Amino acid sequence: MAESQPGAGREAPIRVVxxxxxxxxxxxxxxxxxxxxxxxxxxxxxxxxxxxxxxVIAAVEQEDADVIGLSMxxxxxxxxxxxxxxxxxxxxxxxxxxxxxxxPEADVSTLKELGISAVxxxxxxxxxVADAIRRSVA
Amino acid sequence: MSGVPVGxxxxxGPLPGEYPYTRGIYPEMYRSRLWTMRMxxxxxxxxxxxxxxxxxxxxxxxGLSTAFxxxxxxxxxxxxxxxxxxxxxxxxxxxDTLADMEDLFADIDLGSVSTSMTxxxxxxxxxxxxIAVADKTGVDRATLSGTIQNDILKEYQAQxxxxxxPRPSMRIVTDMMRFTTAEMPRWHPVxxxxxxxxxxxxxxxxxxxxxxxxxxxxxxxxxxxGLDIDDFASRLSFFFNSxxxxxxxxxxxxxxxxxxxxxxxxxxxxxxxxxxxxRFHTQTAGVSLTAQQPEINIARVxxxxxxxxxxxxxxxxxxxxxEALALPTEKAARIALRSQQIVxxxxxxxxxxxxxGGSAYVEWMTDExxxxxxxxxxxxxxxxxxxxxxxxxxxxxxxxxxxGIADSAxxxxxxxxxxxxxxxxxxxxxxxxxxxxxxxxxxxxxxxTEDLQLKRLAAVKQARGDEAVRRxxxxxxxxxxxxGTNLMPPVIDAVNAYATEGEICDTLAGVFGRYVEQAIV
Numbered sequence: 001m002a003e004s005q006p007g008a009g010r011e012a013p014i015r016v017v018x019x020x021x022x023x024x025x026x027x028x029x030x031x032x033x034x035x036x037x038x039x040x041x042x043x044x045x046x047x048x049x050x051x052x053x054x055x056v057i058a059a060v061e062q063e064d065a066d067v068i069g070l071s072m073x074x075x076x077x078x079x080x081x082x083x084x085x086x087x088x089x090x091x092x093x094x095x096x097x098x099x100x101x102x103x104p105e106a107d108v109s110t111l112k113e114l115g116i117s118a119v120x121x122x123x124x125x126x127x128x129v130a131d132a133i134r135r136s137v138a
Numbered sequence: 139m140s141g142v143p144v145g146x147x148x149x150x151g152p153l154p155g156e157y158p159y160t161r162g163i164y165p166e167m168y169r170s171r172l173w174t175m176r177m178x179x180x181x182x183x184x185x186x187x188x189x190x191x192x193x194x195x196x197x198x199x200x201g202l203s204t205a206f207x208x209x210x211x212x213x214x215x216x217x218x219x220x221x222x223x224x225x226x227x228x229x230x231x232x233x234d235t236l237a238d239m240e241d242l243f244a245d246i247d248l249g250s251v252s253t254s255m256t257x258x259x260x261x262x263x264x265x266x267x268x269i270a271v272a273d274k275t276g277v278d279r280a281t282l283s284g285t286i287q288n289d290i291l292k293e294y295q296a297q298x299x300x301x302x303x304p305r306p307s308m309r310i311v312t313d314m315m316r317f318t319t320a321e322m323p324r325w326h327p328v329x330x331x332x333x334x335x336x337x338x339x340x341x342x343x344x345x346x347x348x349x350x351x352x353x354x355x356x357x358x359x360x361x362x363x364g365l366d367i368d369d370f371a372s373r374l375s376f377f378f379n380s381x382x383x384x385x386x387x388x389x390x391x392x393x394x395x396x397x398x399x400x401x402x403x404x405x406x407x408x409x410x411x412x413x414x415x416x417r418f419h420t421q422t423a424g425v426s427l428t429a430q431q432p433e434i435n436i437a438r439v440x441x442x443x444x445x446x447x448x449x450x451x452x453x454x455x456x457x458x459x460x461e462a463l464a465l466p467t468e469k470a471a472r473i474a475l476r477s478q479q480i481v482x483x484x485x486x487x488x489x490x491x492x493x494x495g496g497s498a499y500v501e502w503m504t505d506e507x508x509x510x511x512x513x514x515x516x517x518x519x520x521x522x523x524x525x526x527x528x529x530x531x532x533x534x535x536x537x538x539x540x541x542g543i544a545d546s547a548x549x550x551x552x553x554x555x556x557x558x559x560x561x562x563x564x565x566x567x568x569x570x571x572x573x574x575x576x577x578x579x580x581x582x583x584x585x586x587t588e589d590l591q592l593k594r595l596a597a598v599k600q601a602r603g604d605e606a607v608r609r610x611x612x613x614x615x616x617x618x619x620x621x622g623t624n625l626m627p628p629v630i631d632a633v634n635a636y637a638t639e640g641e642i643c644d645t646l647a648g649v650f651g652r653y654v655e656q657a658i659v
Contacts, residue, residue, distance in 0.1 A: 023208035023225055025298030028339045028425075031544045032551045034659040048657030049298055052220065074208055079224025079585075102429075104464055104580050122429050122462060123564045126555045 014137055017065040019047040019056050021084065024074035029101060029122070033069065033129055040130035053087040060088075060095055066137045067117075072101040077111065085115045096136035100124070144489050149496035154450075158399040160392050160495075160504060162450040163415040167491035168482075174453035175478055176254060176419065180205030180231040181465055182587045183594070184241035187231040191246060193468065197475060201284075201453065203254040204242070205230035206264075213260040213301045213643030216591045227587035229465070234591070234640070236633045237598045239267035240274070249277040253284035254329070254419075259301035261288040262310050263639045266630040269322075285326035285375060285419075288314060291352040291530055295539035297334035298655065301643055304534055306618075306650035308527075310625060311356065312363040317626035319370050326375045328356055329419065336379035337425045339547020342390045345379060346507055347514025348539060350397055351526055354515070357406055358527040367406055371413035380446040381423040382438060388494060389503030391449025394418065397508055397515075420446035421455040427462040430571045431563040435459035440477045447481055448494055454478055464580040537658050544659065595638070602636035610635040611645045618649035 018034050020027060027049055034044045045063045047055065056068060072080065077099060088095060099111060100120035108119045117136035120129055146166045147154055155165030164170055175198070179190045191202050207230040209215065209222040215234050216226045226232050233239055243253075248271065257264045265286050272282055290307040293300040300307065311328060318327040332349035340348065353374060360370055376394065380387050398416035402408040422442035427435045436459045443456050456474040458466030466474070482488055494500045515526065521538075522529025533539050553559035560566045610632035617623040625646075632642050 023212045023214065023221055024229075027298060028337070028544075028547050031659050032339075032548055035544075035548050036551075038659075044659070046657055046659045049655065074225060074229045076224045076228060083224075102463065104582075106580075123561075125565075126551075 014042045014067065014133060015045065015063060015065045016042050016067050016069055016133060017045045017047060017056060017059050017063060018069045018071070019051040019059070020049050020071050021051055021053065021056065021080045022074070022076055023050065024072070024076065025049055026073040026101075027071070029073070030069075030071040033071070033100060036126040036129050037069075037133060039126065040133075042130070042133065053084050056084060057087050057091050057093065060093060061091070065095060067133055068095055068097045069133065070097060070099050072099055072103060077101070077103050078107060081111055081114055081116055098132055098136050100129070144486075147491040148493070154491040154495075157403070157411075157414065158396045159415060160396040161492035163395065163417060163452075165491065167450060168447070168488035169491065172482055172488060173447065173451055174201045174252070175475060175482075176201035176203050176252075176453045176455055177471060177475055178203040178205050178254075178256065178421070178455050179471070180207075181229075181581070182227045182231065183590055184231055184233060184238040185244075186227075186587070188242055188244050188246070190468075191242075194475075195246070195251070197472065198479070201252045201254065202246070203455065204256060206255075206257050207232045210234075210264075210639060211257055211259065211299045213263070213639060213647075215638045215640030216588070216595050218640060224588075226591050232587075232591045233264070233267070234595045234638050235598045235636050236267050236270050237594070237636065239264075239271050239633075243268075243271055247277070248272045248275065249281045251283075255284070255286045258287055258290050258293050258297070259299050259307075260639055260643050261286050261290075262314055262625060262629050263633065263642050265314060265318075265327075266626065266633045269630055270633050279321050280323060282322050283324040285329045286314075287329045287331060287377070289328055289331045289352065289377075291355055291534070292331050292334055292348070294534040294653070294655070295335060295348060295352075296338035296340070296543060300653045300655075302647060302650040303653045304531055307653075308355075308359050309621060310646075312359050312365070313625045315356075315360050315370050315373075316363065316365060317624055319365065319373065323373075326373050327370075329375050329377045330356065331377040333377050333379045333421055335543065336381065336423065338543045339425075339550065340543045341546050342381065342383065342386050343507055343510035344514065344542060344546060346390050346394055346397075347511035349376065349378070350394065350401075350511060351515055351518050351530055353398065354401065354406070354526040355530040357402070358525060361406070362527075367402075367408045368410040368413050371402060371406075371408055372410065372415070375452075376416055376418035378418050378420050378446075378451075379423050380420045380442040380449070380451075382426050382442060384441060384445050385500060385503050386507070387442070387445040388449045388500060389507040391418070391420075391446070391451065392492075392500070392504040393507035393511060395450070396504070397511060401515075417452045419453040419455070420449070420451040422446070422457045424457050424461055427457060427459070428561065428563050429462040430568065432459050432462060434563055435462065436473060436477065439474060440481070443478050443481050444485070444487065447478075447487055448492075450492060460580065464582070467579055467581045469579075537656060540655075540658065598636055599638075606635040607632070607637045607641070610637055611641055614642060614645045615649060618646050 154162035332345040458470035518529030
């Protein structure tokens, strides 16, 4: 199966910054995803709760991250997604952003049009999560 | 259905209503008094939620329960540009000042409803606002009935809605306990909550052990503050999760009552019988709800509700089937309430107290849950050198709670991934998922809520007396610096001056500092 995995041709492990923006404290999903991605051989920079766009951007720069994973459970995704994308653009960073959490299906296309690489829903398997990350950096 | 007459209780002792209350806290349980059907609600502005409250009361709900939005839960005002933008009124109702609390309970007689407020970090402000509304509408404080969650310990362990560090936060909690014990005898100043510990991923036994440990920690803190256990213990209440493993949940509820009663009596020397009773609210497991085929959540919720009732809960919230997708619509919330009404009025399970008592399996499971929870309590006693309170502080400081919960959450997820645990609609029996939110008509909170709330807050700030606000906040800061002064009275004065929640919390944070958790996976 390894040959068919997106991004499998890379040499260095993918470096993922994982964070929650804003006030929402639901970190169960993000912690599970952190362990899933580690199990999949990625390097996880886990920022955890209550991050701002600035703290996420700073971590991406310092850690030379390949991709950002953001967890959203509080219906704030349509406000927070444009903010992080704008901040990335302002910093001249070309780093894909993947969102996971509770996002109504109707908002997925809006988020993708804004420039979010992928949206993962509750119940996504470890393979689906890792694939979405690999595809975003491929 | 055949009308066979049944007795109030069957089997041997200790009977329901008898120490150690494994079988229930009342002799006849629901035959003498049905559980309270308390439905959690809150969204948008205070006016929006006030409408939902009135709807709940009209449909036969007997208690109100308030969900606040994230900025309110974190002590941030709606106009806080860094933290609140985009989150105002989304996950609950936005409350900035007393004016919002007045709107929230407009045309509802606080003397005749019982109200639950689910708020922790800034709980002292919310309680002060509620008291101020009662004062203003001529309702005697002594008649106020309800619960404020105010369980700060589980915030560091699971829900993460803390503001100040653990020790000063415990001082606020004990100040509130002292105040309500003296002035609001019908109020529950802390609802010791396993719900969030479970939602964050713990097992049933961890939920039980951590929650009881927190309960004993509040008892020790209140005793250390000079309160008599029999003056406050009867006002402590609990809040548990009811998940899908039916008999494990029932065993957990029964074990909770037994451990609480025996430890309160033997370890903490409570003399009054009322101090020994573990009264609890139950909510079905939000985390068990699936976004896939969401209608089948109705069945999950009904089974979990039944477990709560067979476990002897005093009140119950049933989750709406669409909650894995968004905040519930009115229709979904109504179906959830109807589900527990079916359990109450059609199934007959309310006719007999502890109908499962004496079942070999249920009694074994109860003992097993007790054994596992006591293992946790013993570990914390060891960590705290004979003090559960110190053990809990230590477990928070060294990451023992969050680590244990994260381990359990990951184990569960792996089992689902590997297929050793079946979740219908997720890893088995997946046909029938319509996709596209399965046609669910989701509740959406539009941006205009935030705009409305910002205007409202600006108007309140414009109309209030700035000098009175400044002086009242100064008094709050002074009380915070003096451990011997109860914080409740100056906080009530500050909300009466229309100081905002954020201003009061900032003032307290100026003295106590803000808690930042270590980011550990």
